[in-house]
């Protein structure tokens with residue numbers, strides 16, 4: 001991502017009757033886009049051309065050409081809308097009128113640019129308002145098209161007539177601006193800055209729209225499994241944000257994950273990196289941004305705790321285009337996804353060997369899992385539980401599950417197989433186990449059921465609870481969540 005700017009910008013793009021610009025590049029996607037890949041124009045401008053075509057029909061035909069030949073979709077609303085709604089003269093020397101606009105797209109002939117002068121040789125203009133996104137491009141919010149009615153207009157095909165301007169190709173050009181394209185300076189194109197003998201979209205115009213709105217195949221999408229750990233990295237040949245979104249200036253690396261939810265689900269996602277500033281971006285299946293998670297509790301990690309409706313989502317593991325802190329903008333990361341409880345950090349082992357594919361989640365709640373606060377009152381009924389999703393290679397092996405609670409008064413307890421907490425004195429080999437036997441793919445661990453501290457000795461204490469397991473083949477190598485469940489009970 002890039003840093004956030006929220007300002008709305010007004011911009012005007014002109015079509016000139018005759019003007020030659022220096023050659024620079026192929027189609028210009030301008031870093032502007034509509035969120036949805038579509039927008040609605042109010043097409044009910046009145047009047048009929050000298051050759052008998054209604055201006056509205058010619059305008060809709062131009063919209064249709066973009067919709068038919070590119071992935072962008074123009075939608076026609078046949079009502080009339082004054083394109084200068086909420087715009088007025090902004091004074092000499094400015095090409096954009098003042099005012100907030102109305103966030104709707106209108107089209108008409110005008111003798112001024114909503115009060116401003118047309119300037120010499122300007123046939124038509126598209127006025128756009130945008131809002132800044134966080135991925136290196138502007139989101140378009142409004143586009144109005146004005147035709148200069150001091151010129152003579154008609155609808156015709158073939159070679160241009162410099163005395164009578166073809167409305168259709170001018171509309172095609174302005175609609176190209178309206179969908180986010182800039183001027184094409186070299187290739188033969190409707191989006192050239194000057195009107196030409198072309199009256200239909202050219203391959204370069206279509207390529208320009210497709211670069212922004214076409215199906216993006218550059219970025220691999222990995223399907224996420226719930227309650228799993230992914231270890232990956234950003235950098236090298238990974239996809240970049242501007243490849244994923246088809247434009248813009250954000251060249252930060254991004255890995256793309258698909259998340260499918262069959263029912264409304266509360267999900268917990270953690271992205272951690274020892275080398276870079278981790279950023280998680282949640283979008284819908286069409287890459288429309290829904291939320292951004294960054295700097296969890298002041299760390300360099302990203303943490304998401306959100307209840308989502310059933311549906312398809314994309315989760316972007318991202319970092320910054322320019323690293324500002326937390327080291328670099330390339331490096332390894334772990335991504336964990338849980339649909340039950342907060343993820344208890346990366347799984348570590350007592351021997352220092354990283355556990356590849358185990359996810360341990362857990363939390364303390366007094367409201368049936370709606371919230372996992374870190375502080376409770378003595379009157380709360382507290383339930384603490386955890387969930388293990390095991391490394392597939394370890395499923396079915398004999399092992400033991402451990403629960404260790406450290407209290408702020410210095411005492412420590414482990415939970416035994418009868419469900420009692422018994423004192424623990426620091427010798428791992430002597431620690432009581434909660435369960436022993438063959439390990440299942442998913443293990444539910446009930447740590448505390450409906451505890452009320454009121455009147456008892458637990459009020460006023462802090463609790464740190466670790467959950468882990470070990471294989472009988474390596475009994476000293478306990479694998480545990482690196483972040484324990486922490487909470488306190490106030491008096």
Ligand SMILES: [Zn+2]
Pocket residue numbers: 013014015016173177183192193
């Ligand atoms: Zn133009």
